[in-house]
Amino acid sequence: MCSKLARITELFIRTVVNSKRFDRNLRNIKLVSCGDGVVISELQVGSEHLNESGTLHGGFIAHMVDTLSTFALLASDQAVGRGLSVDLSVSYLSTVSEGDKLEIESVTKKVGNKVAFLEVQIRNKDNDELVATGITWPDDRPENPVGAEGARERWKYSSAAMAASGALANRVARANRLLGRAATQMRAQHGDLSDSE
Missing domain, CATH: 3.10.129.10 (Hotdog Thioesterase)
Known part of the structure; x- marks a missing residue:
């Protein structure tokens, strides 16, 4: 070997x-x-x-x-x-x-x-x-830290990244919900517009 x-x-x-x-x-x-x-x-x-x-x-x-x-x-x-x-x-x-x-x-x-x-x-x-x-x-x-201190540093970095991506995902989901509600309201007020000329 x-x-x-x-x-x-x-x-x-x-x-x-x-x-x-x-x-x-x-x-x-x-x-x-x-x-x-x-x-x-x-x-x-x-x-x-x-x-x-x-x-x-x-x-x-x-x-x-x-x-x-x-x-x-x-x-x-x-x-x-x-x-x-x-x-x-x-x-x-x-x-x-x-x-x-x-x-x-x-x-x-x-x-x-x-x-x-x-x-x-x-x-x-x-x-x-x-x-x-x-x-x-x-x-x-x-210089990538190891051990308990390194784990804390990595956790801070990954937590910040997850929080940022989570916040963005929440904003996108909220925007999609708002768009969905707006589309539902338009259909209720004006009917289905997809067949109109």
Whole structure:
């Protein structure tokens, strides 16, 4: 086993497999190989990974993309830290069921001064069909705070962002309600105007 794979595997076991937190859901993933900024892993889909329809749960796929892309970043010679995801995008392309074997390729595409660009492809190993692709943009700055203080800083940032997006969503919803009421009032006063010439 190459030293990089040994280091990444040890970190994966410590932070995922032995975790008592949410990442423990990924404990059955096996790291197969790694190179500079690339990690290949496998998972046999179990019943605990399924949604009510009996297919791989979309939230589980997003969790894999987020976590395994971090390990690709850690395998990169350019990375200076673990990074915190500031954006995550997943495209769901096909379904898999219990017993199917997945191959997950996580690649560090670019590491900049502030963010990294990471990509994950999840394939059904039996038929090579692409199941999902994901992209993450973690903040990879070395000054990115860690520990309890870092968690508080990240919470302040994410809380402010959520509050701002929540306020905007509330304004949009209110505007839509007002437009809906206005349209209802116009129909009540003037009838359906769509058929008029």
